Amino acid sequence: MNDTARERILGRLRKAVGQERTLPAVPPPPETPPLSRDDKIERLNTLMTAMRSEVHLVPRDAWVEKLKAILQEKGLTQMIYAPGTPIGDAVAAAWSEGEGGLPALRPYEQAVESFKEELFAIDAGITGTAGAVAETGALILWPDETEPRLISLVPAVHIAVLDADRIYDTLDEAVEKGGWAEGMPTNALLVSGPSKTADIELVLAFGVHGPKALVVLVLT
Amino acid sequence: METKDTKRVEKPFDFKANVIKALGNRQLRSNLKFAMGSMTAKRKALFSDTAAFEALRARGNAIRRRALLQLPELLEQLERKCTENGITVHWAETTDAANEIVLGILRDHGATRVVKGKSMVSEEMHLNRFLGDHGIESLETDLGEFIIQLDGETPSHIIVPAIHKNKQEIARTFHEKLPDTPYTEVVEELNAIARKTLRKKFYEGEVGLSGVNMAVAETGTLCLVENEGNGRMCTTVPPVHIAVMGIEKVVEKLSDVPPLLRLLTGSATGQLVTTYVNMITSPRKPGEKDGPREVHLILLDNGRSTILPDEKLRQTLQCIRCGTCLNHCPVYTRIGGHAYGFVYPGPIGKILTPQMEGLDRTSAIPTASTLCNACEEVCPVQIPIPDLIRRLRNESYDPDGSVCGHGVKRNLAETAVWKAWALVNRHRALNAVGTRMAGIFGPMLPRIGPLAEWTRSRNRPEFARKSLHDMAREEGISDE
Numbered sequence: 001m002n003d004t005a006r007e008r009i010l011g012r013l014r015k016a017v018g019q020e021r022t023l024p025a026v027p028p029p030p031e032t033p034p035l036s037r038d039d040k041i042e043r044l045n046t047l048m049t050a051m052r053s054e055v056h057l058v059p060r061d062a063w064v065e066k067l068k069a070i071l072q073e074k075g076l077t078q079m080i081y082a083p084g085t086p087i088g089d090a091v092a093a094a095w096s097e098g099e100g101g102l103p104a105l106r107p108y109e110q111a112v113e114s115f116k117e118e119l120f121a122i123d124a125g126i127t128g129t130a131g132a133v134a135e136t137g138a139l140i141l142w143p144d145e146t147e148p149r150l151i152s153l154v155p156a157v158h159i160a161v162l163d164a165d166r167i168y169d170t171l172d173e174a175v176e177k178g179g180w181a182e183g184m185p186t187n188a189l190l191v192s193g194p195s196k197t198a199d200i201e202l203v204l205a206f207g208v209h210g211p212k213a214l215v216v217l218v219l220t
Numbered sequence: 221m222e223t224k225d226t227k228r229v230e231k232p233f234d235f236k237a238n239v240i241k242a243l244g245n246r247q248l249r250s251n252l253k254f255a256m257g258s259m260t261a262k263r264k265a266l267f268s269d270t271a272a273f274e275a276l277r278a279r280g281n282a283i284r285r286r287a288l289l290q291l292p293e294l295l296e297q298l299e300r301k302c303t304e305n306g307i308t309v310h311w312a313e314t315t316d317a318a319n320e321i322v323l324g325i326l327r328d329h330g331a332t333r334v335v336k337g338k339s340m341v342s343e344e345m346h347l348n349r350f351l352g353d354h355g356i357e358s359l360e361t362d363l364g365e366f367i368i369q370l371d372g373e374t375p376s377h378i379i380v381p382a383i384h385k386n387k388q389e390i391a392r393t394f395h396e397k398l399p400d401t402p403y404t405e406v407v408e409e410l411n412a413i414a415r416k417t418l419r420k421k422f423y424e425g426e427v428g429l430s431g432v433n434m435a436v437a438e439t440g441t442l443c444l445v446e447n448e449g450n451g452r453m454c455t456t457v458p459p460v461h462i463a464v465m466g467i468e469k470v471v472e473k474l475s476d477v478p479p480l481l482r483l484l485t486g487s488a489t490g491q492l493v494t495t496y497v498n499m500i501t502s503p504r505k506p507g508e509k510d511g512p513r514e515v516h517l518i519l520l521d522n523g524r525s526t527i528l529p530d531e532k533l534r535q536t537l538q539c540i541r542c543g544t545c546l547n548h549c550p551v552y553t554r555i556g557g558h559a560y561g562f563v564y565p566g567p568i569g570k571i572l573t574p575q576m577e578g579l580d581r582t583s584a585i586p587t588a589s590t591l592c593n594a595c596e597e598v599c600p601v602q603i604p605i606p607d608l609i610r611r612l613r614n615e616s617y618d619p620d621g622s623v624c625g626h627g628v629k630r631n632l633a634e635t636a637v638w639k640a641w642a643l644v645n646r647h648r649a650l651n652a653v654g655t656r657m658a659g660i661f662g663p664m665l666p667r668i669g670p671l672a673e674w675t676r677s678r679n680r681p682e683f684a685r686k687s688l689h690d691m692a693r694e695e696g697i698s699d700e
């Protein structure tokens with residue numbers, strides 16, 4: 001039955017548009033002068049901070065120390081990470097059990113079905129990023145087999161680590177230079193801040209269903 | 221938690237009565253006035269560079285027109301790509317068929333609980349009511365939708381569905397409908413209550429259901445935008461994800477997404493980008509640890525394919541459902557969304573509803589416009605809404621029209637009056653007599669009947685006793 005619904009819909013559509021069609025050309029994106037690396041970092045920082053993200057610029061070799069300081073200050077109990085990713089492995093290597101005020105590390109290494117209850121009790125998650133977009137201020141997340149999707153969604157605090165060399169000027173550029181059309185992952189994401197809503201009297205409130213806080217470590 | 225979705229009583233649609241009721245509701249009017257003012261200001265600030273905005277709009281318009289002109293091929297490509305990626309594609313001609321498909325998937329999984337992200341297509345389907353009738357809990361998880369579902373209402377705005385309510389009303393609803401919930405008017409606390417209630421539901425959800433903001437034929441990717449994270453929850457936590465989408469929402473390429481996204485989020489909420497842009501291309505792949513194991517895409521026609529043939533009316537389908545035409549409409553901002561009586565209110569509703577539901581049921585809706593052109597000026601994909609409204613008004617009188625229910629308003633007396641008018645204006649002698657008669661009998665125009673309706677809020681037309689021609693002649697000016 002479904003097949004005939006398909007045929008009927010497509011039949012009507014074919015008839016509606018006919019054979020002779022002149023397609024309008026899509027004007028190209030505006031030519032904007034490329035931003036310098038510093039300008040991109042600056043713009044991303046400004047926009048994401050305005051969206052209540054906590055952005056920290058840190059030297060490449062000192063980010064784990066910075067991470068520890070942030071976590072100690074926030075007083076979180078457990079942090080989930082993805083073993084086998086550069087970020088996850090770096091964190092695991094630098095953690096020592098019982099180090100003052102740090103959350104316990106929890107690896108995400110099994111399918112969610114056998115892990116859901118624990119996952120929903122964890123209060124922090126750390127992921128890498130596949131870059132960012134300066135123009136609109138958003139991180140690009142590209143979860144895969146090693147980095148599961150829920151790390152950046154379920155815990156109340158999401159920490160994302162971004163390589164400053166991977167900030168694109170625009171999303172158009174990210175799609176084109178990143179070759180997205182050649183292979184999209186199961187779930188690609190743009191994330192611009194902590195979860196928020198304005199559904200009650202347009203009052204902006206943060207931390208509705210997703211993370212209440214988004215910490216971005218930009219490795220310069 | 222109780223929801224009243226299933227027990228709604230259908231009353232016949234009486235637009236005028238709805239409007240009078242809405243206009244008398246002071247609370248509603250002040251809620252709307254504040255909210256719409258704030259939303260239009262935010263949008264304006266974001267698109268402050270007019271030249272850049274116009275260039276972006278031109279791109280959006282071309283992308284949408286190209287997509288519609290290739291709609292059958294793009295849908296086939298989308299279906300092929302999705303299938304290759306492991307997404308199951310279903311086609312539904314009617315909302316009933318779409319509902320049955322959803323129910324079939326739920327039955328296959330023995331599921332009784334659905335968590336839903338915001339989707340206007342699911343509103344078209346009256347899906348919650350349908351599932352409720354079949355003993356399935358279908359829970360809205362977008363905060364605004366959650367609020368109105370608790371009250372057994374429907375969205376009054378396509379972006380901010382609970383905008384007609386203020387926090388006192390919401391506080392009362394939460395207090396009365398959610399167990400063990402103290403009364404609070406603090407917005408943060410109300411949000412926290414929703415978070416706590418719904419977290420549990422996401423955790424338990426057997427099937428997640430969402431809409432689609434745009435689908436990319438090139439890669440088979442479904443794009444969803446949102447701020448709350450409930451959409452990501454619905455599409456990531458439960459083992460099954462069902463996406464429902466109108467067939468017009470497909471675009472050619474991934475490179476079409478960035479400009480449309482800018483237009484959509486900028487117009488809808490004045491944001492450069494939403495908190496989340498969620499791009500889904502497949503179910504969980506082998507080796508991946510989370511995400512649904514099954515993803516279904518339901519392509520719903522529901523009258524869209526009958527809008528496509530007419531080159532002018534086709535533009536209705538360019539709509540990306542940003543809702544900004546509602547915010548800028550002098551009629552919507554005074555009566556709100558419920559008065560329109562159907563799923564899509566405001567300017568987009570005025571052109572879409574009659575074409576989907578037939579003019580015979582809805583011909584009053586296109587009359588609710590001042591033709592001020594504000595909607596056309598702000599529409600991110602340049603839909604000439606006022607033009608289409610005029611066209612539909614004509615269709616309601618036209619016995620040879622093409623829109624379903626055309627000619628419904630044609631009435632013999634009115635046709636006769638206009639015929640006479642045309643005749644009088646074509647013949648000089650008749651015209652002279654007519655003008656004189658109007659001058660004499662004009663002041664005696666009845667205060668009842670259709671004219672009374674016209675003059676209730678307007679001055680009655682005053683006819684001059686002498687025509688301009690006569691006066692000119694008396695002054696000795698030649699009219700040659």
Ligand code: SF4
Nearest residue numbers: 539540542543545599
């Ligand atoms: S008609 Fe235009 S302004 Fe109105 S919702 Fe659709 S895209 Fe937005």
